[in-house]
Amino acid sequence: MTKLRQKIAKRDHGKNTAMSKSTRADKIEFSKLPPSQRGAPGAGGVVDVTQEIERVTIESKRERYQKEQEERELHESKDEQYYKEVAPGISINPALSLVNRQQVVVTSGTDAADVSQANELAVRFGLDYVPLHQLQTMPQQLFTYQLALAVASGRLSLNDLELYEGKSGGIRRKMTCEVTLDFTSGELFYKIKERTFAKSPMVRSVRCPEVPATVLDVTGGLGKDAWVIASFGSKVTVVERNPILHYFLECALDKARKNPATKDIAARITLIKADSVEYLCSIINREPSEQPDVIYMDPMYLSKSDSAKQARALSKKDIRAIRKLVGGDRESKLLFALSKRIAQKRIVWKKPKTVAPIIGIDTHYSSSDTRFDVFITATKKVVNPANGAETTTDPRSSSSNNSSGNNGLDNKAKGEAMSCIH
Incomplete structure (x- = not known):
């Protein structure tokens, strides 16, 4: 009797696993469909915002993992961009000595002197320059930057970028965690x-x-x-x-x-x-x-x-x-x-x-x-x-x-x- 119960439990577990995999596969196929083919609420295709956010997050993590994997493979293949031998058996990654153009953006207000200094910094580091008012309202789909190198009244600062909801309900962006350096004050x-x-x-x-x-x-x-x-x-x-x-x-x-x-x-x-x-x-x-x-x-x-x-x-x-x-x-x-x-x-x-x-x-x-x-x-x-x-x-x-x-x-x-x- 005990062996029979174990067989039944194993069979039911297999069925549940198969159903779970099938449901998960259906969800994945549904998420891949364009919005026009998903249907309207109550018509067999309800668009779940939570699922969409999870899908975008998973894709982002997958892309980041693939990028890290590619960089690791390039370094192991001794590509000059990612590999430099400084002593027998000891190597460094030259890419770590460069600024990531997709991570940092240069910005400033409308003052002519600040704009000129900011553009010089953008050329110096090979970065993009985006005026401050555009930086605050740029759509998230077009925005890849995590840090802003800002010039204000001739003063240079490194800032973290943070999203918040504006008074009108739209998504805006602000600079936080300002980093400056001055040994004289x-x-x-x-x-x-x-x-x-x-x-x-x-x-x-x-x-x-x-x-x-x-x-x-x-x-x-x-x-x-x-x-x-x-x-x-x-x-x-x-x-x-x-x-x-x-x-x-x-x-x-x-x-x-x-x-x-x-x-x-x-x-x-x-x-x-x-x-x-x-x-x-x-x-x-x-x-x-x-x-x-x-x-x-x-x-x-x-x-x-x-x-x-x-x-x-x-x-x-x-x-x-x-x-x-x-x-x-x-x-x-x-x-x-x-x-x-x-x-x-x-x-x-x-x-x-x-x-x-x-x-x-x-x-x-x-x-x-x-x-x-x-x-x-x-x-x-x-x-x-x-x-x-x-x-x-x-x-x-x-x-x-x-x-x-x-x-x-x-x-x-x-x-x-x-x-x-x-």
């Missing part, structure tokens, strides 16, 4: 002037224990962390590959160099437009005296977090807009593996507090939502508990005396770096 200028960062976790993590002479920031972004570090006397090299963020930093530093209150700090900052992985591979063979004391990393983490606390740590307006521009973290482990062969004293890796630390971290400094993991690369003294004898270890010894070529990457460094690529 605002909250950052005041805090630097009052030296409120002296006991901050970031500054404490960089000190070793004195202020380092040279710091390399391999994840430049808006350069605010680099500016704080330089305010304490360190010479900071900032590497940024995104053309728009590099332009923001370039303009802010030029303005700071002309201001008597900030010119000394600006003079200690060197800005380089390059991919950080490629840059690290290019300097790995330099003499130790030419290498940075500290390498600072602040990768852009994805917005999807594992906890509410991490979501709050990633919710700043400028971070949300920049995340859309540059995407999430892709290469932090590879940067860390290369940095261990270059940094003379330590590596500082900034992370949300809820992200697990990497194995081998020597110490860390924390704020309410952020943690600065410190990996000491200078020579360490190790005491043998058995006999009390002291020995020294140098984490960089495998690369400091390397002269085998391959851009300074010995077998151990290549192994660590290659293990992080995938």
